[in-house]
Amino acid sequence: MKLLVTGGAGFIGSAVVRLAVARGHSVVNLDVLTYAACLDNVAQVSNSPLYAFEEADIRDRAALDRIFAEHAPDAVMHLAAESHVDRSIDGPGDFVETNITGTYNMLEAARAHWVGRGRPESFRFHHISTDEVFGSLPMDPQVKFTEATPYDPRSPYSASKAASDHLVRAWHETYGLPVVLTNCSNNYGPYHFPEKLVPVVILNALAGKELPIYGAGENIRDWLYVEDHADALLCVLERGAPGRSYNIGGENERTNLDLVRMICGLMDEIRPKASGTYVDQIAFVADRPGHDARYAIDPTRIRDELGWRPSVTVEEGLRRTVEWYLDNEDWWRPLQARHGVGERLGTDTKT
Numbered sequence: 363m364k365l366l367v368t369g370g371a372g373f374i375g376s377a378v379v380r381l382a383v384a385r386g387h388s389v390v391n392l393d394v395l396t397y398a399a400c401l402d403n404v405a406q407v408s409n410s411p412l413y414a415f416e417e418a419d420i421r422d423r424a425a426l427d428r429i430f431a432e433h434a435p436d437a438v439m440h441l442a443a444e445s446h447v448d449r450s451i452d453g454p455g456d457f458v459e460t461n462i463t464g465t466y467n468m469l470e471a472a473r474a475h476w477v478g479r480g481r482p483e484s485f486r487f488h489h490i491s492t493d494e495v496f497g498s499l500p501m502d503p504q505v506k507f508t509e510a511t512p513y514d515p516r517s518p519y520s521a522s523k524a525a526s527d528h529l530v531r532a533w534h535e536t537y538g539l540p541v542v543l544t545n546c547s548n549n550y551g552p553y554h555f556p557e558k559l560v561p562v563v564i565l566n567a568l569a570g571k572e573l574p575i576y577g578a579g580e581n582i583r584d585w586l587y588v589e590d591h592a593d594a595l596l597c598v599l600e601r602g603a604p605g606r607s608y609n610i611g612g613e614n615e616r617t618n619l620d621l622v623r624m625i626c627g628l629m630d631e632i633r634p635k636a637s638g639t640y641v642d643q644i645a646f647v648a649d650r651p652g653h654d655a656r657y658a659i660d661p662t663r664i665r666d667e668l669g670w671r672p673s674v675t676v677e678e679g680l681r682r683t684v685e686w687y688l689d690n691e692d693w694w695r696p697l698q699a700r701h702g703v704g705e706r707l708g709t710d711t712k713t
């Protein structure tokens with residue numbers, strides 16, 4: 363298949379690009395290269411004849427029309443987005459423009475392309491979204507997000523993603539565009555931008571700095587290794603039914619405090635401190651406004667209908683992630699220096 367992947371220089375998009383090329387798909391990576399992008403994330407495939415890069419903005423409809431005409435993709439995997447919850451609280455405008463208007467442009471460009479090719483049934487517009495659109499769950503472990511959970515977004519980020527999900531469904535119902543949607547839980551793994559919780563904890567631990575945790579650290583998230591997410595996305599693209607949405611989760615619920623303690627334990631084992639333990643660096647900071655208490659995914663549909671389940675436990679995935687950051691200082695050090703991240707925005711739990 364020829365795939366047009368948006369946001370392929372970001373964290374999850376680059377995992378999708380690497381996996382898709384490894385599986386023999388041809389990939390056009392469309393990315394405007396915001397602060398969150400890094401082309402090193404796709405260095406291992408960038409010389410492949412299966413790979414092409416287009417620097418373009420999804421807010422620029424004319425650029426999208428040119429790219430669809432030039433590359434004639436069989437499917438779109440739409441990941442480009444502003445993704446950082448804390449940044450959406452400080453400045454929501456970019457989230458509305460990229461996540462809502464940008465998705466509208468992608469849908470219109472894809473629809474024109476699909477109609478122009480005679481409406482092939484095999485075409486897919488795969489919209490990649492988040493479980494945050496469903497709002498916050500009670501602590502009762504029996505209650506989880508299903509595909510039927512009503513939308514209840516609570517941050518500018520999740521509201522903009524919810525709006526984009528609604529547009530995608532409307533383009534299916536109204537115009538017949540063959541879409542699939544996925545809503546996924548928290549990802550972690552290699553190439554995660556150093557402002558996010560897992561890398562911040564690893565890198566601050568290494569630097570002897572505080573490990574900031576919002577509130578009492580009791581918020582619960584479901585953690586999925588990013589390469590498992592990429593595998594699930596290709597599975598839904600290939601086998602998902604048009605118009606259907608699938609929740610993707612790791613079946614790994616942890617409080618933020620537990621997760622940070624697990625990382626500290628791994629660091630104690632892999633890179634022990636001269637004295638004491640990394641847990642001593644944990645610091646509790648004032649909570650984020652509107653901080654959702656719990657997210658948890660019921661993965662029944664993707665498991666029963668498509669036969670997909672995660673392959674990596676959170677213990678194994680975190681070990682791989684810690685080792686990756688310890689081995690890849692050349693990747694994170696320049697990003698950290700260029701963007702001044704890792705301290706102020708160090709407590710985001712989501713993306």
Ligand code: NAD
Pocket residue numbers: 368369370371372373374375392393394395396397398399400418419420421440441442443444445446460464490491492493523545546547548549550555712713
């Ligand atoms: P990211 O911030 O790491 O990457 C986003 C990419 O999109 C960057 O490369 C950026 O340059 C690009 N981009 C941003 N605005 C653009 C624009 N206007 N035009 C073209 N490209 C643009 O994000 P991520 O964590 O990889 O998330 C990817 C997608 O997955 C997002 O849609 C996000 O909502 C969704 N998601 C993320 C998580 C998570 O835990 N990270 C979980 C569920 C869903």
